[in-house]
Amino acid sequence: MANTNDPTNTWRIFQDEFRDILGQEPSLQLLLQIDEFPFAHEAGVFLPETNELFVTSNQFKDHAGEKTVQISKISLGDDAGPVKLEKIVCDLIHMANGGVNYQDGILVCAQGSATRPSGLFKLQTTYPYESGPVITSYMGRPFNAVNDVVVHRDGSIWFTDPSYGHDQGYRPKPSLPNAVYRYDPATESIRAVADGLGRPNGICFSPDYSTIYITDTDQVRGQSVDYGRAASIYAFDVIQRHGQRFLANRRLFALADTGIPDGIKCDTRGNVYSGCGDGINVWSPGGVLLGKIVIPGGVANFCFGPEGQLFALNEHRLWRVQLDRCVRGALLDGQT
Numbered sequence: 594m595a596n597t598n599d600p601t602n603t604w605r606i607f608q609d610e611f612r613d614i615l616g617q618e619p620s621l622q623l624l625l626q627i628d629e630f631p632f633a634h635e636a637g638v639f640l641p642e643t644n645e646l647f648v649t650s651n652q653f654k655d656h657a658g659e660k661t662v663q664i665s666k667i668s669l670g671d672d673a674g675p676v677k678l679e680k681i682v683c684d685l686i687h688m689a690n691g692g693v694n695y696q697d698g699i700l701v702c703a704q705g706s707a708t709r710p711s712g713l714f715k716l717q718t719t720y721p722y723e724s725g726p727v728i729t730s731y732m733g734r735p736f737n738a739v740n741d742v743v744v745h746r747d748g749s750i751w752f753t754d755p756s757y758g759h760d761q762g763y764r765p766k767p768s769l770p771n772a773v774y775r776y777d778p779a780t781e782s783i784r785a786v787a788d789g790l791g792r793p794n795g796i797c798f799s800p801d802y803s804t805i806y807i808t809d810t811d812q813v814r815g816q817s818v819d820y821g822r823a824a825s826i827y828a829f830d831v832i833q834r835h836g837q838r839f840l841a842n843r844r845l846f847a848l849a850d851t852g853i854p855d856g857i858k859c860d861t862r863g864n865v866y867s868g869c870g871d872g873i874n875v876w877s878p879g880g881v882l883l884g885k886i887v888i889p890g891g892v893a894n895f896c897f898g899p900e901g902q903l904f905a906l907n908e909h910r911l912w913r914v915q916l917d918r919c920v921r922g923a924l925l926d927g928q929t
Contacts, residue, residue, distance in 0.1 A: 603887050610877060611884030614864065616901065616917025621888070624904075625667065625676045625911040632665055632678065633906035635741075636692035637856065637896035638699045640718060641925060644669045646896070646904055647681075647699055647718065648911070649689040652761070660763055662688045664701070666718070667911065669898075676911075685724050686714045688763065691741030691752075691795075691856070691894070694924065700727065700750065704738035704758050707765060711736040713752060713776070728776050731783055737767045741796050741856070743924075749838070750776045751786070753793040753807065760815035773807060775838065786840050791823050795857035795867065795894070798831070799878070800923040805829050805840060806865055810853040824853040826867060826876075846880050856894030856906075859923040866903075868892035873905060873914070886914055897922025 603621050606612060625633075634651035650663040664681040683689075688704035698717045701724075705711030712729030716722060727750070730736060738758030743751050755771045758764025773787035773796065787793070791811020798805055807829070811822040826847040829840035847854070852870015859865055863878035872888035873895055888907055895905045901921075903914035 605885040605887055606883075607885075608877070608881060608883045611875060614860075614875060614883065614916055614920055616915075616920075618915070619917075620915040621886070622913045622915070623910060624669070624913050625678065626909060627678065628909055630663060631908040632663060633908060633911045634662075635690045635856070635894045635906065636664075636699075636701065637894045637904060637906050638692045638694055639896045639898050639904065639925065640694070641899060643718075644671075645718070646898075646911075647692060647716075648906060649692065649701075651893075651908060652688070660688075662690070662704075664689050664716075681716075681722050683716065683722055683724050685726070686716065688738070688758070690739070692716075693742050693744055695744055695750075700742050700744070702739040702742055702752065704740070704764070705736070706758075706763050711739050711754075711758065711764065713739060713742060713750065727778070728783060731769055731774065731785070734768050735765075737769055737771065738764050740794055743796050743798060745775075745798065745838075746802055747838075748777070748779060750778065751796060751798075751805065752776070753796050755790075755792040755794060755810075757792065757814075762815070773840075784837075786838075787829065787843070790827070794853075795855055797857045797859055797865075798923070799859055799863055800861050801863075803831055805831055806846060806857050806859070808854040808857050808867060810855060812853050824849045826854050826857065826865070828880075847874075847876050847882070849874065852891055856892075858895070858897060860897070861921045861923050866895070868894050868906070873903065888912060897925050899925075 631651035636649040638647040646667040687709040691702040710729040713727040737756040794810040795808040809823040812824040828846040854867040856868045870891040873886040901916040901918040905912040
C-alpha cells in the first residue's frame with residue numbers, strides 16, 4: 594500500500610476551516626489498484642458492520658465486446674489482512690451506477706440498456722446477492738438512465754434520471770425529461786420534484802434534511818464536452834406543502850473549476866464534498882470553497898468511512914483518505 598503525505602501536492606487549503614477538516618496528520622493511501630478494468634467509478638456504499646465497500650465500475654467492454662459495468666464488493670481488511678475484491682454477478686441490474694445503504698441491503702441505480710429497464714433495484718450484500726426491482730418507470734414511462742440515489746429519513750427515496758444512456762448509445766431515445774424524482778415505498782407514489790437541469794447527477798441531503806444538493810454535469814454529454822454548459826452544484830430548500838415535500842428556492846451553490854462535480858456527500862457539520870476532475874472538493878454550507886484533496890485523474894464518487902476516513906474512487910485505483918477523526922459522514926451518522 595502506497596502512502597502519500599506531501600501537503601504541497603495533495604492538500605490544497607483555501608480557507609482555514611479546511612485545516613480543521615484535515616486534522617494534524619491527513620494521509621492518502623492507495624488501497625487497491627486493478628489495471629484490468631476501471632473497477633472504482635461510482636456508488637461507493639460503505640457497510641460499517643462488515644467493513645466492506647460496494648462499488649460500480651466505469652463502462653468497459655466484456656469478452657464479447659459489449660459495453661458492461663461490474664458491481665464489486667471490496668473487503669477492506671485491516672492492518673493484518675489484505676484488501677480483497679469480489680465481482681458480483683447480478684443479471685437484473687444492467688449498467689449499474691450510484692448506490693446507497695437501504696434497510697438490510699443497498700439500493701443500486703440501474704441505467705439499463707436497449708432491452709433492460711432503468712430504475713432502482715435492491716441488492717442484498719451477502720451471497721447469493723439476491724436483487725429485485727424497487728421502481729423502473731414513471732407512471733409506465735421508462736426512466737432514461739437512473740444515475741444516483743439518496744434516502745430521506747422519512748423513508749422516501751430521491752434519485753436523479755439524466756439521459757446519459759442515450760447520450761452514450763446504450764438506451765433508447767428518452768421519453769422523459771432530465772429530472773429528479775421522489776418515490777415513497779410506503780404508498781408507492783412517484784413524483785417528479787425537479788426539472789430544468791441539463792444532466793442531473795449526484796444527489797445528497799444536508800445533515801438536517803432541510804437542503805438537497807444536486808450536481809448538474811451537463812458539460813459532458815456522451816463523448817462531447819462543452820465548457821459553456823453546467824458543471825455546477827445546485828441547492829434547493831426541502832419544504833412541506835399540503836402534507837408533501839417539495840423542492841423550492843433553487844440556487845447555484847458552486848461551480849466546479851476543474852471537470853464536473855459528480856458524486857456528492859455532506860459531513861455532519863454541513864460541509865459539502867464532491868468528486869471533481871482534480872479530486873475531492875470541499876465547500877462550506879455557505880458555498881465557500883474550503884479546500885481540495887488532490888488525486889490525479891480525478892474522482893467520480895466516494896464515500897465516508899469510520900473515524901474521518903473517505904474512500905475515493907479513482908477508476909483503476911481505490912484510495913483511503915484519512916481526515917481528522919472527528920469528521921463524520923452525514924449518511925453514516927449514528928452507524929459508525
